[in-house]
Amino acid sequence: MTLKYAYFPGCVAQGACRELYQSTGALTQALGIELIELKKASCCGSGTFKEDSQLMEDTVNARNIALAESLNLPLLTHCSTCQGVLGHVDERLKEAQASDPAYLEKVNGLLKDEGCSPYKGTSEVKHLLWAIVGDYGLEALSEKVTRKLSGLKCASFYGCYLLRAQKHLPYDDPYNPQSMERVFETIGATPIFYRGRTQCCGWPLSSYAPSQAFQMAGNHISEAIDSGADCMVTPCPLCHLNLDSRQPEVADTIGRKLGLPVLHLPQLIGLAVGIEPKELGLERHVVSTRPVLEKLGF
Known part of the structure; x- marks a missing residue:
């Protein structure tokens, strides 16, 4: 079975570290991993959004994760910072589903106001390293x-x-x-x-x-x-x-x-x-x- 991910390249890999974007594409193609790039995704904020507003960080990244959910795919990133921010937001919102549904409704209300799909908590946020070690497997890599x-x-x-x-x-x-x-x-x-x-x-x-x-x-x-x-x-x-x-x-x-x-x-x-x-x-x-x-x- 071909591994398929919703691909979140982030900002730096499309600018100052263009070689990361280039090498990720070359490697996944060589390994037979399919990436569907999330062209409409926005910057995760690299941890700075929450300095002004936790709600802003959660809403921006709930939207990013919802883009992957709309494809029924896990979200893949090759940036540790993006993994940290997106993964932490995903964790927090999944916890909110059980313990603070009103907060999740607030986040999804803001997404609805912008014509965006709601966050459902159905996708996993996964760094390329975890995808290779956990999904692809080191035996297959060898x-x-x-x-x-x-x-x-x-x-x-x-x-x-x-x-x-x-x-x-x-x-x-x-x-x-x-x-x-x-x-x-x-x-x-x-x-x-x-x-x-x-x-x-x-x-x-x-x-x-x-x-x-x-x-x-x-x-x-x-x-x-x-x-x-x-x-x-x-x-x-x-x-x-x-x-x-x-x-x-x-x-x-x-x-x-x-x-x-x-x-x-x-x-x-x-x-x-x-x-x-x-x-x-x-x-x-x-x-x-x-x-x-x-x-x-x-």
């Missing part, structure tokens, strides 16, 4: 591997939103996750463990406290390098912006030469299933991915 990433040492960077924004995390331990490491092993790479892999990247601070944000990112990158990593791999485009796009500024802030390539998760898996680097957008990074490709024999 059968698709045509290029073992042998000798490549990969440091995961989960960040915080993917792991701890929701009350329940059905696929992993929020404080000692193993999902990305299991993926690395499945495609032949070697996982590198280091302290900062489950901590915040610093991106939320970067607009008003850049030095502190860059110090946080620098600590994580330095730890990964000192642990022997050839690259860092993240399931979040916002983490990618702070760890890759701003790595030159990060290096200046901490006074250390860095140069650690930071890959999006679908880029790494894509290399293992035979997709060429150009198709994965690996030339778009600020920190060159050439050392990774050379180590793999490209």
